[in-house]
Amino acid sequence: MINYKEVLLKKFQESNNPKAIKRYEHSLCVAKRAVEIIKEHNLNIDIKKAETAALLHDYAKFLTMDDFFEIVKENNLPSEILENDYIILHALLGPYVIKKELGIEDQEILDAVKYHTTGKANMDPLQEVLFVADFTEELRPNVENIREISKRDYKRAIALILEYTINLLISRKRKINPLSLEAFDYYRKYLVLDLSKIKKVVKTIEDDHNLVKDIKVYDARQNTPYYDFVIIATSPSLRQMKAAANYLKMEFAPRMIEDGDFWVLIDLNDIIIHIFLEEQREYYGLDKLLKDVPEIELD
Ligand SMILES: [Fe+2]
Ligand SMILES: [Fe+2]
Incomplete structure (x- = not known):
């Protein structure tokens, strides 16, 4: 049984990035929060699988643009993918890295990692849980409201996270990934008052x-x-x-x-x-x- 915590720590330490320890702790907390969400909502998701996806979701966080370029080439991916923001590439290309370096073949894990930053319309339960856990883990500051809401209505939390992220990008005049817009279009129904x-x-x-x-x-x-x-x-x-x-x-x-x-x-x-x-x-x-x-x- 592979200890993904150790694997992740080693990977991050090798990056020599000053943020490595913080990101490592973030990943541990995302795994903890993912398990909490599954239990809070009684979801039919394999806990081990969720923990693995959560621990590895930011595995590609400290790769360089050169690394991403190599991954795109190696996997014959369309080069337009590199036009995405750097912050999104670690998610979109993360699955190729954990597949190659760690032998992760489980498509549900790979997809959950892929969409953890942008979200997408109609995510599967593991994708939804990772998306919410990444945003509501205990170390992330200033998200108490959405964290509380995620405890009783995680679908509404998804809509709120997307709304928050999209508004933030707009205010910073940054590009919004089409996947996030499609996701918000899908999940906004959970913001509607249900009597x-x-x-x-x-x-x-x-x-x-x-x-x-x-x-x-x-x-x-x-x-x-x-x-x-x-x-x-x-x-x-x-x-x-x-x-x-x-x-x-x-x-x-x-x-x-x-x-x-x-x-x-x-x-x-x-x-x-x-x-x-x-x-x-x-x-x-x-x-x-x-x-x-x-x-x-x-x-
Ligand atoms: Fe991430
Ligand atoms: Fe993350």
Whole structure:
């Protein structure tokens, strides 16, 4: 069994690049984050395969333009590929390097490495995981928002990463790779507000069982990375409040429920539901606290 961590460290050390250790640590963290994403979303991806792809994704990072030229020649690739930015070449040509030097033949690994920088439309699960892990690994600064979102909605994270990258390139007047544009065109649908789960929550506690009233739904996506929506409702009695929480528990398997004598919080990860008894809703004034958060009207 090859230890790819050692292989990578040796390769980077040979580059004599001052950034080698930083990039090595980055690669280890991408591997760690890839495994986390697979577990967070229960994805059917071989962990070892994901780790290998993640450890080797930047393997070609410190090659020179001369090296890239050689790879293109050796593999009879169209020379136009060299017109890509240097920063993209380590990804596009990385698969040829790890195939030749390390004997990696697994096409899924090779493709995940190839698209880790640009993304592409309709990536396979391993490509998606590596793309997100590369951006959200723990050492990368200033990406807390997207990192948090990737924990509960990694497809939306892909769309946000692409949007961020494209905007950054535009602001720097740099060329945008067509693969990234196609990718954004494909993944932008995950930025669109999906009300189906909220409607199901409301149906469960209000329409089906009539346990709450005065429901308000807040769209907190611009206000916090930790959840998407807040629902506040009032129950006429303690019994009905507990029953509402119970129905939600059966229907959605919440991450957490906290209940007291006049308030219950149900955390569905993306949706936080607060149910109060009437007087306490007024008293605690959560609606007032959320006054700057846009409200959603459900029809
Ligand atoms: Fe990279
Ligand atoms: Fe990377």
